[in-house]
Amino acid sequence: MTLKMDVPGLQAFLARDFGQVAEDFRVERVDADGLTLRLRVAERHLRPGGTVSGPSMFGLADVAMYLAILSRIGPVALAVTTNCAIDFMRKPQAECDLLAHARVLKLGRSLAVGDVMIFSEHQPDPVARASLTYAIPPK
Amino acid sequence: MTLKMDVPGLQAFLARDFGQVAEDFRVERVDADGLTLRLRVAERHLRPGGTVSGPSMFGLADVAMYLAILSRIGPVALAVTTNCAIDFMRKPQAECDLLAHARVLKLGRSLAVGDVMIFSEHQPDPVARASLTYAIPPK
Amino acid sequence: MTLKMDVPGLQAFLARDFGQVAEDFRVERVDADGLTLRLRVAERHLRPGGTVSGPSMFGLADVAMYLAILSRIGPVALAVTTNCAIDFMRKPQAECDLLAHARVLKLGRSLAVGDVMIFSEHQPDPVARASLTYAIPPK
Amino acid sequence: MTLKMDVPGLQAFLARDFGQVAEDFRVERVDADGLTLRLRVAERHLRPGGTVSGPSMFGLADVAMYLAILSRIGPVALAVTTNCAIDFMRKPQAECDLLAHARVLKLGRSLAVGDVMIFSEHQPDPVARASLTYAIPPK
Numbered sequence: 001m002t003l004k005m006d007v008p009g010l011q012a013f014l015a016r017d018f019g020q021v022a023e024d025f026r027v028e029r030v031d032a033d034g035l036t037l038r039l040r041v042a043e044r045h046l047r048p049g050g051t052v053s054g055p056s057m058f059g060l061a062d063v064a065m066y067l068a069i070l071s072r073i074g075p076v077a078l079a080v081t082t083n084c085a086i087d088f089m090r091k092p093q094a095e096c097d098l099l100a101h102a103r104v105l106k107l108g109r110s111l112a113v114g115d116v117m118i119f120s121e122h123q124p125d126p127v128a129r130a131s132l133t134y135a136i137p138p139k
Numbered sequence: 140m141t142l143k144m145d146v147p148g149l150q151a152f153l154a155r156d157f158g159q160v161a162e163d164f165r166v167e168r169v170d171a172d173g174l175t176l177r178l179r180v181a182e183r184h185l186r187p188g189g190t191v192s193g194p195s196m197f198g199l200a201d202v203a204m205y206l207a208i209l210s211r212i213g214p215v216a217l218a219v220t221t222n223c224a225i226d227f228m229r230k231p232q233a234e235c236d237l238l239a240h241a242r243v244l245k246l247g248r249s250l251a252v253g254d255v256m257i258f259s260e261h262q263p264d265p266v267a268r269a270s271l272t273y274a275i276p277p278k
Numbered sequence: 279m280t281l282k283m284d285v286p287g288l289q290a291f292l293a294r295d296f297g298q299v300a301e302d303f304r305v306e307r308v309d310a311d312g313l314t315l316r317l318r319v320a321e322r323h324l325r326p327g328g329t330v331s332g333p334s335m336f337g338l339a340d341v342a343m344y345l346a347i348l349s350r351i352g353p354v355a356l357a358v359t360t361n362c363a364i365d366f367m368r369k370p371q372a373e374c375d376l377l378a379h380a381r382v383l384k385l386g387r388s389l390a391v392g393d394v395m396i397f398s399e400h401q402p403d404p405v406a407r408a409s410l411t412y413a414i415p416p417k
Numbered sequence: 418m419t420l421k422m423d424v425p426g427l428q429a430f431l432a433r434d435f436g437q438v439a440e441d442f443r444v445e446r447v448d449a450d451g452l453t454l455r456l457r458v459a460e461r462h463l464r465p466g467g468t469v470s471g472p473s474m475f476g477l478a479d480v481a482m483y484l485a486i487l488s489r490i491g492p493v494a495l496a497v498t499t500n501c502a503i504d505f506m507r508k509p510q511a512e513c514d515l516l517a518h519a520r521v522l523k524l525g526r527s528l529a530v531g532d533v534m535i536f537s538e539h540q541p542d543p544v545a546r547a548s549l550t551y552a553i554p555p556k
Binding site: 082083085110111133135 | 360361363388389411413
């Protein structure tokens with residue numbers, strides 16, 4: 001399998017197409033097995049009590065899988081999320097970035113499916129797990 | 140069934156416990172059938188192309204169900220989301236608020252389950268559908 | 279909206295295309311709002327302890343939604359389930375049929391989405407809730 | 418981590434508590450990483466067209482995760498499935514057993530969460546992926 005986008009290409013895509021949220025994320029790794037995306041946790045991602053908010057974790061999973069798919073099909077820019085199932089399993093650490101590991105499990109002509117495991121950095125147990133489906137528009 | 144919190148009570152809870160995001164939301168209705176929550180769509184909720192972002196819709200569904208549960212059990216403040224399955228079905232209108240209708244389907248001792256249907260205001264077809272599970276801490 | 283299949287048409291489709299499981303099910307109602315399917319609960323659907331098994335409830339939800347979609351698009355026979363999220367909320371009664379109420383929420387060119395609520399007959403509270411997505415093959 | 422049940426113990430549990438469906442399944446492996454369960458595909462698991470039915474795959478995922486949890490907590494027998502999200506990604510081969518690889522991602526006091534990847538034997542790409550939550554009753 002040849003990747004169509006590398007780390008700098010994906011990061012540039014983020015900056016161009018995701019506007020102000022792009023600075024929240026950093027692509028750490030992309031290869032045939034998948035992609036790792038960092039959420040630079042800041043005040044605006046937190047809920048009272050000091051934990052990372054659910055929407056921030058959902059957004060992290062969604063962007064990680066989106067970029068993992070683009071790394072395979074190139075910057076077509078139009079895949080849309082059709083479904084996400086997410087399990088919140090442990091409270092993330094507040095003073096700690098989150099790392100999302102995304103895997104593409106199926107890349108069909110019209111649908112792509114994958115899953116994402118999210119960790120607080122340096123912690124062994126996942127804080128959340130998500131599976132996502134994207135519709136790929138016809139060429 | 141007697142509700143333990145009404146619209147002003149829920150709105151005050153939001154303002155106190157959800158800090159800066161509270162102003163995004165307005166409780167429109169709460170009764171024995173469920174709760175309607177409005178997302179006042181603003182620039183920060185949009186994705187390029189003018190559509191409401193996935194994390195904004197996820198957050199709307201999550202807060203709507205959270206408040207619907209609290210309206211039944213009172214402001215215990217500690218229920219946490221353990222699972223969400225969400226289907227994104229249509230592109231929301233950008234110049235338009237979103238309305239989330241939440242129903243509590245089960246309210247057990249340790250788990251609560253419900254679903255949420257999200258509409259662009261004045262549109263007949265739902266833009267998204269979510270089901271959510273919350274863990275209720277032991278007293 | 280004009281339905282393309284009525285109750286006898288759907289029941290005949292079941293008998294022809296679902297072989298031995300067809301006799302488990304009876305279409306009770308189909309209209310613009312959706313479809314109600316009965317699972318005639320028998321010994322083979324039960325788990326020890328006298329409750330209806332998870333796979334039996336999954337199958338009921340899946341067939342109910344499948345038929346609800348066919349009632350709209352006609353007997354194209356080839357839609358496949360791509361995703362299901364199911365919540366098991368209460369123990370079904372063993373000596374009791376199950377009724378599944380299916381709604382089609384989106385019927386697009388390539389994807390259909392709907393949800394299903396399952397009840398033990400004559401009981402007010404749902405035993406399970408499911409949402410399902412189907413891929414519709416190109417013509 | 419010490420496992421509380423090994424392959425023969427789990428297989429005996431299946432035979433005793435799952436009655437007639439027990440013969441459908443064979444535990445292939447259990448260790449600290451998870452459990453592999455085989456579905457011995459037979460005529461009764463097939464849909465017209467020769468593919469394994471959705472309920473059969475759902476049941477395989479459910480039993481695999483159930484046994485993976487029991488291998489950790491012992492034969493308490495009362496955990497119940499509260500939620501399952503399943504993606505059907507490829508058509509299984511009909512003349513071929515299915516293998517389900519289950520991982521326990523969280524084992525809390527009241528909830529256990531895990532995921533399952535299902536393959537047709539000897540095929541590299543998964544046919545389905547599921548995540549499941551179980552309620553663990555208080556002691």
